[in-house]
Amino acid sequence: MAKYLVTSALPYANGPIHFGHVAGAYLPADVYVRYLRMSGHDVLYVCGTDEYGVAITLKAEQEGVEYGPYLDRWHQEIKALFDQFKIEFDIFSGTARCPYHQETAQTFFKNLLDCGLVNDRVERQWYSEESGRFLPDRYLTGTCPECGHTEARGDECPSCGTWIDASALGNPTSLIDGSKPVLKETRHWYLDLPRIQAEGLGGWYANEDENHPHKKWKPNVDGHVKAMLKDLRERPITRDLPWGVPLPEGVTDESGKVLYVWFDAPIGYISQTMEWAEKQGDVEQWRDWWQNPDCRLVHFIGKDNISFHAIVFPAMLLGQKDSWNGKELNLPWSIPAHEFYNLQGRKFSTSSGWYLDNKSFFEKYSADAARFHLMLTSPETSDSEFTWEGFQTTNNSLLADKLGNFAIRVIKFAAKRFENKVPDSNGSCDDDPSLKQADVSFASIGGYIENNEYRKAAQALLAACDSLNQYFDNHAPWKLIKSDSEDDQAKCASIIERCIAYLDLLSRRMSPFCPTAAANLRQMIGQAASDEADIWGDESASSAPARVAAGAELGEAEVMFPKIDDDQIAAEIERLLASDIA
Ligand SMILES: [Zn+2]
Structure with a gap:
């Protein structure tokens, strides 16, 4: 370690x-x-x-x-x-x-x-005789020697972006008292x-x-x-x-x-x-x-x-x-x-009204959805941006429909058909290509995070959810449970046991991104949750989650990512455009 x-x-x-x-x-x-x-x-x-x-x-x-x-x-x-x-x-x-x-x-x-490694020397800097103090950097305004912008600062021109040597500033004016400064000697230290x-x-x-x-x-x-x-x-x-x-x-x-x-x-x-x-x-x-x-x-x-x-x-x-x-x-x-992260095609700017109101955002939306969306669109290799439409898609189509849906369908099925307990598995459905695919995706997440590749890590988590949903769909436990064959009944139990075991793994793999929803998911699987909530655990793609003991009591299915409807998103965009004063 x-x-x-x-x-x-x-x-x-x-x-x-x-x-x-x-x-x-x-x-x-x-x-x-x-x-x-x-x-x-x-x-x-x-x-x-x-x-x-x-x-x-x-x-x-x-x-x-x-x-x-x-x-x-x-x-x-x-x-x-x-x-x-x-x-x-x-x-x-x-x-x-x-x-x-x-x-x-x-x-x-x-x-x-x-x-x-530090040298000192005396140099001349602008000084306000009226206020009796030096005027470093932004205390000074004047004309940019490069582009002629008349409201350049003592350290930088906001118009052309040039770094300015304050002594070259044209028509310098003190920002605190409006006076015309004079150059005065002062000692400074240099690294x-x-x-x-x-x-x-x-x-x-x-x-x-x-x-x-x-x-x-x-x-x-x-x-x-x-x-x-x-x-x-x-x-x-x-x-x-x-x-x-x-x-x-x-x-x-x-x-x-x-x-x-x-x-x-x-x-x-x-x-x-x-x-x-x-x-x-x-x-x-x-x-x-x-x-x-x-x-x-x-x-x-x-x-x-x-x-x-x-x-x-x-x-x-x-x-x-x-x-x-x-x-x-x-x-x-x-x-x-x-790199930089923008908002709907432009830089975030509180002063020009182009921003998200932090307080109202978190009154309406979950931190987990925001965290996951920001990581899925992370500006790790190039500039990226937040769009309301993108946030809605992440929340509704990815987190709710893939991750949340898998959890809820499994827990609800077990509640209805297995008295809300983990059924007894005979292992007949352990060996499955969809589960193997999920293993590979789950196993890649840690390496991506370690490598600061958050987009890939978030995508891998979603890919694992896709594989798990596929497993559920391919085996159609809702048909097996109605079959007269004992074999089919046993298969159905085995499938649900696997799904619950994978929910435990899912809760741990999603935890760095969505800590609150991960904890909720662990409550949903109740006694079937391993004691390892805070442990990342085995990361090799060749090992599947351990068998969950039959009879363990499950918790209650809960919506982790409530859907955000189109009207709400339209209203958010309207609000943003209305607050824009640029
Ligand atoms: Zn300039």
């Missing part, structure tokens, strides 16, 4: 998250974690909100709200959506609320400085990525051993890494801001310097591991996840986060050398980066 530390990108506590985020960095991680746990691995799943940075301070200031309450609001709202999706972290904290974060981030900075590349990162990526972690990474990550390594430059890691992790004491006498949010945020994975470990009674346990070379570090992210998780954070980890008690920190073992 292996040890896994799984992380999902820290969502920015600056607004709501939507299904697109969930499909990218959170739900696949939750499915992966549930599967690993059922397979007996030791897993820790860490996430929390990213709570520093200009985007937060600026918006809180514009709303006239203090940073703390502003962050709490979004932290809670984001957590609520994860809860609705049944995404279960071992810890969900935040970079400003985690008691270990500030010190850990400062130590990271200090270690890099001590190892000669020396070229040097870290020369001292280790380059070699790590040049390792062509087939077993080296990066050799298995997806093409979207691999391509990005190769392009970046060709032209690595220093990156600023400090800012003049009133909100952030202050520079460690003794580094400078100048006040108002904080760590740049991109630098402190990924350290949140470590500080929140410490917070989790403290809650387990021993904070030092964090080392077993970050310094144990046998622990596999897996980062689930969206594609916009690849450079930080594949290059910058590994550089920060490598640059720590053996500063943490003489031991190095682990580098990522896997980086499943997902």
